[in-house]
Structure formats: C-alpha cells, structure tokens
Amino acid sequence: MIHYSKIIFYVKELVKNNKKIYFFLTLFSYLILIIGNTNLKAGENQLIDLDKRLDKISEISEKVFDFSKSKGLFTIDKKKSSLEKKESDDLIIYITSPRSIQSTEGSFEIHVSSFNPILSVRINDTSLSVDNESFEFSYSYANNILNPGENILLIEVITINGSTDKEFKIFLEDSFYKFAEMRKSSFTLVNVLGFNRDNNVNSAPSDKEEAMKGSLTIVAVGQIVTGYSSAFVITSILNFDDQFNSKYDSKQIIFRQIGIDWNDQKTDFGDFTIGSGTSMVGLWDKERQSQIRDPFYDKYKKISQENFFQFKLKVDFQELLKWETSLKYSIKDDYSMVTSTQQKAPKIYVNKIGQGFETKWFDMTWLMSLDYSQTDAASDTKDFVDSGISFKVTWPMKTIPMNFQYGLTDQQYKTAEPATGVRTHNNSSYAVFGANYQVYAWLSLAYSHRYEVNESNIINSDYSKNTDSLNFTIIF
Structure with missing residues (x-):
C-alpha cells in the first residue's frame, strides 16, 4: 500500500x-x-x-x-470463446456460433447430446420436435433471424430425468451496432x-x-x-x-x-x-x-x-x-x-x-x-x-x-x-x-x-x- x-x-x-x-x-x-x-x-x-x-x-x-x-x-462481461458449452451429469448443450457475427448470411448449429432420451427442445419461444427416444439433437439457426445488436438464446431441453436450460449471447453487427463498441x-x-x-x-x-x-x-x-x-x-x-x-x-x-x-x-x-x-x-x-x-x-x-x-x-x-x-x-x-x-x-x-x-x-x-x-x-x-x-x-x-x-x-x-x-x-x-x-x-x-x-x-x-x-x- x-x-x-x-x-x-x-x-x-x-x-x-x-x-x-x-x-x-x-x-x-x-x-x-x-x-x-x-x-x-x-x-x-x-x-x-x-x-x-x-x-x-x-x-x-x-x-x-x-x-x-x-x-x-x-471489464466484468469478458469476451467469450467461439464455442460455448454447458455440461451436466447427463446432458451437453453447445452452439458453433462465435460471440459476434458480421453478416446475416449463413447459419450456426445448436447441438444437444444426452445420455437419456430427449423429450423436447425449446429455443426462446419456439418449440422444436424431437424424434422419439433420440439421444442427439441438432438444429441450424439462420443468422438472418437474429436482430442487430445483442441477442439472447435461451435453450431449454427436457429429458425423462427433468429439464436443463442454457443461455447464449450472440451479437449481430451492422452499420450501427459494433461488438467492439458495445458498452x-x-x-x-x-x-x-x-x-x-x-x-x-x-x-x-x-x-x-x-x-x-x-x-x-x-x-x-x-x-x-x-x-x-x-x-x-x-x-x-x-x-x-x-x-x-x-x-x-x-x-x-x-x-x-x-x-x-x-x-x-x-x-x-x-x-x-x-x-x-x-x-x-x-x-x-x-x-x-x-x-x-x-x-x-x-x-x-x-x-x-x-x-x-x-x-x-x-x-x-x-x-x-x-x-x-x-x-x-x-x-x-x-x-x-x-x-x-x-x-x-x-x-x-x-x-x-x-x-x-x-x-x-x-x-x-x-x-x-x-x-x-x-x-x-x-x-x-x-x-x-x-x-x-x-x-x-x-x-x-x-x-x-x-x-x-x-x-x-x-x-x-x-x-x-x-x-x-x-x-x-x-x-x-x-x-x-x-x-x-x-x-x-x-x-x-x-x-x-x-x-x-x-x-x-x-x-x-x-x-x-x-x-x-x-x-x-x-x-x-
């Protein structure tokens, strides 16, 4: 001191x-x-x-x-890596998107892997169908669905053992919104x-x-x-x-x-x-x-x-x-x-x-x-x-x-x-x-x-x- x-x-x-x-x-x-x-x-x-x-x-x-x-x-909100995961005892949720995206073209993948059958998957307010007794789930999420600026994807997965959710943040840049300038x-x-x-x-x-x-x-x-x-x-x-x-x-x-x-x-x-x-x-x-x-x-x-x-x-x-x-x-x-x-x-x-x-x-x-x-x-x-x-x-x-x-x-x-x-x-x-x-x-x-x-x-x-x-x- x-x-x-x-x-x-x-x-x-x-x-x-x-x-x-x-x-x-x-x-x-x-x-x-x-x-x-x-x-x-x-x-x-x-x-x-x-x-x-x-x-x-x-x-x-x-x-x-x-x-x-x-x-x-x-800074409290550190820049995250390009691959985010959440692991529990029987479930993994991850996406292939980087923290920031510069174009509305293309898409990224949302993956779910479980040791128990997956009953349903919800992304924000959208429910997605899952094949019966499937242990794997993948979904292509189009970039043009995102809004310019910060986007939050809340992914909820329900299995026979209960539910698990994970929140991801993805930033879409345009002429106004720039990830480097985000407060x-x-x-x-x-x-x-x-x-x-x-x-x-x-x-x-x-x-x-x-x-x-x-x-x-x-x-x-x-x-x-x-x-x-x-x-x-x-x-x-x-x-x-x-x-x-x-x-x-x-x-x-x-x-x-x-x-x-x-x-x-x-x-x-x-x-x-x-x-x-x-x-x-x-x-x-x-x-x-x-x-x-x-x-x-x-x-x-x-x-x-x-x-x-x-x-x-x-x-x-x-x-x-x-x-x-x-x-x-x-x-x-x-x-x-x-x-x-x-x-x-x-x-x-x-x-x-x-x-x-x-x-x-x-x-x-x-x-x-x-x-x-x-x-x-x-x-x-x-x-x-x-x-x-x-x-x-x-x-x-x-x-x-x-x-x-x-x-x-x-x-x-x-x-x-x-x-x-x-x-x-x-x-x-x-x-x-x-x-x-x-x-x-x-x-x-x-x-x-x-x-x-x-x-x-x-x-x-x-x-x-x-x-x-x-x-x-x-x-x-």
Whole structure:
C-alpha cells in the first residue's frame, strides 16, 4: 500500500532543506501535465473561489470516465470463446456460433447430446420436435433471424430425468451496432498525487507570499450496463491537500462527491447524460472555531454542502467538429459564515450553462469553451453573474503531448453594497501551458504552469500569480 502522507512529508523536507532540488523539480516538470488548483481566498469570496478550485477536481473524474469508456477497464462481461458449452451429469448443450457475427448470411448449429432420451427442445419461444427416444439433437439457426445488436438464446431441453436450460449471447453487427463498441460493465480506480507551488498564495496585490502543498485525489467510476450503448455511471471523488508550511494550514480542504448518471452514447441526438449528485467541502479548523464539523473528519469544519442536477449532450458532426452543451442546477448550504449549530445556513442557488466546440486543424486539436452562470444568494448584494471564454490547442506530439490554453472571465454583482455604493466587478485572464508524459499504461506524469491576472473595482483586490503543478496519475 502506498503511504501518500509519507511521500508528501519526505518531499516537503527535501525542498525545505535543499533549494536546488526545487529548481530541478521545476525544470523536470516541464515534461509533464497536471490539473492545477486555485487557492482559497479569505472573507465572503471564499466559497466562490473554492468553486473554481473544485471545478478542477471534477475535471479529473470526467477524464477518468472518458478513459474507462474507451478502454473498458476491469471489464466484468469478458469476451467469450467461439464455442460455448454447458455440461451436466447427463446432458451437453453447445452452439458453433462465435460471440459476434458480421453478416446475416449463413447459419450456426445448436447441438444437444444426452445420455437419456430427449423429450423436447425449446429455443426462446419456439418449440422444436424431437424424434422419439433420440439421444442427439441438432438444429441450424439462420443468422438472418437474429436482430442487430445483442441477442439472447435461451435453450431449454427436457429429458425423462427433468429439464436443463442454457443461455447464449450472440451479437449481430451492422452499420450501427459494433461488438467492439458495445458498452461493458466496468470499474475504474484512479489516484492522482499532486504537488503545487503558488507564488501568491493569499492573492495579494503586493507583498506576495509563496507556498507549496501536496494533494491526493481518488476517483472511482463504476458502470452498470443497461443496453448496447447505455449505462448507469456511479462516480465518487475524494480530495484533500496538505500545506507544506503550517502557516497556511487554514487553507487545507477536504472534498467529497458522489453522483449517479444515466448515459447513452448513441441516442438519435448524440451522447446523452442526465444525473444528480451531492458534495461536501470541509476546511481545516484545528482550533475548532466553528461548531459545524465535517461528519467524517472532526479536524475540518464544514463550509458547504451541495445537491446538484445536470444534463449533458455531445454531438459529433463527422469530420467537422464536436459540440457539447451542458446544464447544471445546484442548491448549496453555505456554512462559510456559520459557526454555531443554532444558526441556519443560508442557501445559494446556481444555474450554469456551458458550450464546447472541438475541431482538428493542422493535425492539432482546437477547443473553444463558453460558460455562463447565475448565483442567487440569500442577500441580493451577494447575487452575481459569471461568464467566461477559453481557447485551448493541443499538439499531439508522439512522446510528450503539449497544450496551451488562454481564458477570460468576467464577474459582475447585480446590486451595489449599501455601505459603499459600489457594485463589485471582477475581470481575470489566465494562460496555461501543459505537457503530459505516459510512462506506463497505469502511470502518467503531468505538468502545467498557469499565469493569472485579476482586476477589480474593489480596493486591494487586484493581483497576479504564477502556479506550477505536478501530477502523478496511477490507475489501478
């Protein structure tokens, strides 16, 4: 078993005692890609910035889900051999068909061999006649009787000693149904061990302070197949981090999420997903300043709990572009300003819509994303609108794929603060460079550097920061 806390501790001590190691770590990390994190801000904006950080965590689960769909990891429904049999004390039933058939022409044989006279044979709802006192039975089953996709043949044989039945699965391919693309029940477990350096951990306009931290994200994705291209998908996420400098322990979080979706990759409209889930966020509070505690780890205080509902649709316009649209509605209980169990947590309602457009040009992948969200808080002065646009290009280099992303975000509060008469308006821009290196099928290394600039009409809210992140992704 890998002890991640010890790994983080040893790296922390090495960096603390030898500055050269950090230099070489940063230099080496240009070979690899990571999903970066954005640190928490203090005060009333804490929950808003935390949402941005948690979006990065949820991206990991989506990548794991896409990977599990393409690879079919830990598949429960294994591909069967071309000859299936069932043997009992006095009876054998077998067929000569392979697991999948590519043509409606031809036929395959169904054979029954018994030590006792066979009285009758039934294939699904069709009864077949058997010669008197016959110990052998054969039947030619035409391929064109099968339906495209998965077919189940239930063969029931009755002898003088009783009945025996056997179920066979045969897949008939056509232009739409392909055996290799058939959805399979699976389970995927991924651990992401990360290291992050932030040169402005407090998002301050001046007197920047640098901090490093380690993080561990565990994502489990299970698929329960309901049809050729459909499945229920259960996703769970656990994330927590550890600041190397205890001065910033109050920024450490623990995040848990579980969700269930129904997904069909081949509807008439495209790849369709609908589902719901719940999540909880805790913030390190060793001094127990709040009575609202995390139910699983008492050293953290609970700062938010969210229930969400989501819808996604992906459409592939052949050789032109891929379009994705998403809708998400969430209800949050905001405990960030609540310290007593006697206080009631205010609710925050968030509506979010996203659009994505992906295409290939000059052997590179180009992605444009648009996001818009409305946040309705308990107080009108806390209501705001977020919008953003980003562009990302990926170079599919053979050994080390690289990518570059540039984005703009705009945040506007709906009403002004009564005390100041100022309506908050924040603008930010960011640029991210990343690279990825696949060491083994089960291990990848990743690096990213992010430069971010924030401008605001609120005094002392302008800042810039550089963030370097390094990830080790391990698939079990």
